[in-house]
Amino acid sequence: MSIAEFEDNFRHKGLRRRLIDELRMKGIRDERVLIAFDKVPRHLFMDSGFVEFAYQDKAFPIAAGQTISQPYTVAFMTELLSLKQWDKVLEVGTGSGYQAAILSELGAKVYTIERQQELFLSCRHLLNRLGYNPQFFLGDGYEGKPTYAPYDKIIVTAGAPEIPRLLVEQLAVGGRMVIPVGPINNQVMTSIDKVSSTEVAVCEHGNFVFVPMLKGVNGR
Ligand code: SAH
Numbered sequence: 001m002s003i004a005e006f007e008d009n010f011r012h013k014g015l016r017r018r019l020i021d022e023l024r025m026k027g028i029r030d031e032r033v034l035i036a037f038d039k040v041p042r043h044l045f046m047d048s049g050f051v052e053f054a055y056q057d058k059a060f061p062i063a064a065g066q067t068i069s070q071p072y073t074v075a076f077m078t079e080l081l082s083l084k085q086w087d088k089v090l091e092v093g094t095g096s097g098y099q100a101a102i103l104s105e106l107g108a109k110v111y112t113i114e115r116q117q118e119l120f121l122s123c124r125h126l127l128n129r130l131g132y133n134p135q136f137f138l139g140d141g142y143e144g145k146p147t148y149a150p151y152d153k154i155i156v157t158a159g160a161p162e163i164p165r166l167l168v169e170q171l172a173v174g175g176r177m178v179i180p181v182g183p184i185n186n187q188v189m190t191s192i193d194k195v196s197s198t199e200v201a202v203c204e205h206g207n208f209v210f211v212p213m214l215k216g217v218n219g220r
Pocket of ligand 1: 066067068069092093094095096097098099100113114115116119139140141142157158211212213214215216
């Protein structure tokens with residue numbers, strides 16, 4: 001890719017500041033999260049013809065029929081995760097890689113799983129070019145990634161019909177999972193705190209819409 005394709009100029013930076021003001025107005029309070037939004041050039045995670053849309057607070061189509069989540073949703077989930085520096089985070093649904101970049105920017109050690117081979121292959125180059133080095137996996141997020149468990153935090157960025165049992169197992173005691181749970185087109189943002197090896201505390205945080213969390217791998 002040429003340098004121009006990675007361009008992040010004053011106009012982009014200005015649009016990002018406006019988006020951050022909008023997120024603040026909509027209730028995002030965690031300054032660390034807002035600073036991460038200022039650092040990560042969202043327009044580079046979408047096809048280059050769509051700069052105009054990159055800094056609107058909207059989800060947008062990416063490859064393989066998937067979407068890059070709405071900035072407010074990314075900010076809301078990231079805030080709910082209450083990340084600490086060096087937290088080990090498992091993300092299910094790499095998609096464009098934008099959420100993984102935000103988590104990395106906040107100092108997390110990120111492990112991210114995607115079931116669409118096309119997306120799995122395309123995001124690594126961009127993230128590495130931007131200086132982020134999450135571990136990427138092609139696989140079915142319902143199974144998590146037991147090799148690296150337990151995780152301090154787990155974030156699922158696709159709508160799950162129910163809370164996946166294996167993911168709860170891979171969460172550290174004292175850890176938190178954030179996941180949209182519900183049928184297609186209407187999920188409730190849910191946080192699951194693992195209180196002990198046998199107990200969880202579940203809390204609901206309003207309605208959101210995500211592409212569905214599907215089983216298996218596509219394209220392998
Ligand atoms: N976090 C992404 C959002 C992408 S949309 C971003 O910042 O752009 C959700 C993604 O979850 C899609 O790419 C979809 O393919 C993926 N997905 C759905 N079910 C999955 C599963 N079981 N395992 C892994 N990824 C899954």
